[in-house]
Amino acid sequence: MDFKSSDTIPGPRAEDHLPHTATAAVKIVIVGGFGVGKTTMVGSVSEIRPLTTEETMTQAGIGVDDNYGSETKTATTVAMDFGRISITEQLVLYLFGTPGQERFWFLWNGLFEGALGAVVLVDTRRLEVSFDVIGRLEERGVPFVVAVNDFPDAPRYPMDDLRAALDLSEEIPMVKCDARRRASSRDVLMTLMRFLHSIAMAST
Amino acid sequence: MSPPQRRRRFPKAPPQEKPAPPPAAEGEGGQGRTRDLERLYVVTGQADGADRAELDLVTLIVACADAPPSAQPEQSALLRLCQAPMSVAEVSAYLNLPFSVVTVLLTELLTAELVQARVPIVRSELPDRSLLEAVMHGLQKL
Numbered sequence: 395m396d397f398k399s400s401d402t403i404p405g406p407r408a409e410d411h412l413p414h415t416a417t418a419a420v421k422i423v424i425v426g427g428f429g430v431g432k433t434t435m436v437g438s439v440s441e442i443r444p445l446t447t448e449e450t451m452t453q454a455g456i457g458v459d460d461n462y463g464s465e466t467k468t469a470t471t472v473a474m475d476f477g478r479i480s481i482t483e484q485l486v487l488y489l490f491g492t493p494g495q496e497r498f499w500f501l502w503n504g505l506f507e508g509a510l511g512a513v514v515l516v517d518t519r520r521l522e523v524s525f526d527v528i529g530r531l532e533e534r535g536v537p538f539v540v541a542v543n544d545f546p547d548a549p550r551y552p553m554d555d556l557r558a559a560l561d562l563s564e565e566i567p568m569v570k571c572d573a574r575r576r577a578s579s580r581d582v583l584m585t586l587m588r589f590l591h592s593i594a595m596a597s598t
Numbered sequence: 599m600s601p602p603q604r605r606r607r608f609p610k611a612p613p614q615e616k617p618a619p620p621p622a623a624e625g626e627g628g629q630g631r632t633r634d635l636e637r638l639y640v641v642t643g644q645a646d647g648a649d650r651a652e653l654d655l656v657t658l659i660v661a662c663a664d665a666p667p668s669a670q671p672e673q674s675a676l677l678r679l680c681q682a683p684m685s686v687a688e689v690s691a692y693l694n695l696p697f698s699v700v701t702v703l704l705t706e707l708l709t710a711e712l713v714q715a716r717v718p719i720v721r722s723e724l725p726d727r728s729l730l731e732a733v734m735h736g737l738q739k740l
Contacts, residue, residue, distance in 0.1 A: 405692055411682040412658070417716050419656035419685055420733065439740065445691035447655065449698060471696070476655075476687055481736030485729075488656045488685060508654050510733070522602045529607040551601055559601040580740045587734045594727045 410442045415483040422586065423506060424491035425531070426515035427523030431543045431573035432491035433475045435515060439579045440477020440489065448473045474505075489583075506531075511586050512538040515573065518548045521559060528560060539567040539589050541582040651705040651715065655687040655697065658716040659704060665712070672703055673712075680713055 424432045437444045451470045479487045490505065506512070512531055516524045531538050540562060542553075551559070553568055562568065567585050572578045660683045665674040672693065679692055690700045707713040 405679055406684075406688070412684065414660075414682060416658060416683040419658055419716075420729070421654075421656045445688060447687045447690040448696050450696045474687075476691075478685075478688075479736065479740065481733055485732055485736070486656075486658070486685070487733060487736070488687065490655070490687075505655065508656070510730075518601065522604070525602075525604040528604065532607040533610045535609040549601075555601065559603050561604045561606040563606070576740065580737055584734060584737050587730055587737065591727065591730045591734065594730060598727070 406442070412480065412486060413483055416480075416486055417484045419486040419488055421488040421490060421509050422583065423509045423512045423536075424489060424515060425512055425524075425527045425538075427517075427520070427527060429520075430515045430517040430523065432515055435513070435541075435543075435571075435573035435579045435582070436475055436477040436489050436491045438574055438576045439479060439583065441480060442478050444475045444477045446473050446475050506534055506536050509536065511590050512536050513582055513586055514538050514540045515543050515571075516540060516556075516560070517543055517545060518551055518556070519545065521556070524560070528562075537586075537590055537593060539569065539582070539586045541569050541571045541573075541585075543573045544570050651701065651708050653686050653701045653704055653715065656685045658683040658685055659689060660684075660714045660716065661712065662714050663712045669712075673707060676700075676703055676707065677712060683716065 424435055426432055433444065449472050451472055474490055476488055476490045479489070481487050490509075514524055514528055514531070528538075528540075540556075540560065542556065553570075557564075557568060567589050569582055569585050571582045659676075659680045661677045661680040663677075665677045669677070672695070675693060676689060679689055684692075686697065686700055686704065689704075690697050693700065695703075704713065704715070708715060
């Protein structure tokens, strides 16, 4: 491991430190396929400059006899961008998004399990890049909302058509957004929180 | 012009009882059996994860002592970063180390009682309404 001298490690800026009162954190994951604006959304609402964490995944084929037990495993580094929003003096919200490689996210243990929920960001120019990730959320039972990132040159479909194309059940909220704008991204997160709240209310 | 069409999927029964390998090849459903050839499993970091502390990306870590002279440079750096509470994800980012490596470092520091871990709130079967309301309230102030 090439660990640099500890003197050179860029730590957080003074204003990036959490208060000592911070005792708890929650997370939301932003998903949606390559290039739909996830990192942009993280950056637009984060109080810190977005950071990147990574994990090394070793993958190996199962059921491929030729490879079994031999040294053919390949390591894949999965990078994940994240930002942070201080909710109260005690509570912190983290937002995770990533430039790509989403199939590997689902192998990152605990990423989705511990999350409050997910935002699926879609680009109507390439709606299909979000299909797989939506399916994976459905299979995992992770609650999510869909945010349509409104690129200027993207085709405009009526929301009902998009809902049908994405085959979303009627209770899943859909909103338009501009991931570059803080207020708009904030509204997407609020939509998710209201949805989670309605689920919580319904189950009591 | 109509958009491309997706087909809905449904919750799968969670994988039962097999402790390792962890969730192998989630989400291959609906794509046919041939996908099994591509089935993946994951070994994070060092081979033996059994003794590792239960740490989430958003577990907040706080140093409760200065680094002893015997500490490795990574550990000293970690202890300095965590003078104020810091999530494991942030520690990983600032130290430029993979998450699993950070959890190994932290496990040692937790055992030595040099750091404390503030347990993250995870989504349980029944989300805590007051927690959700607190988050909503905080977002409204943005």
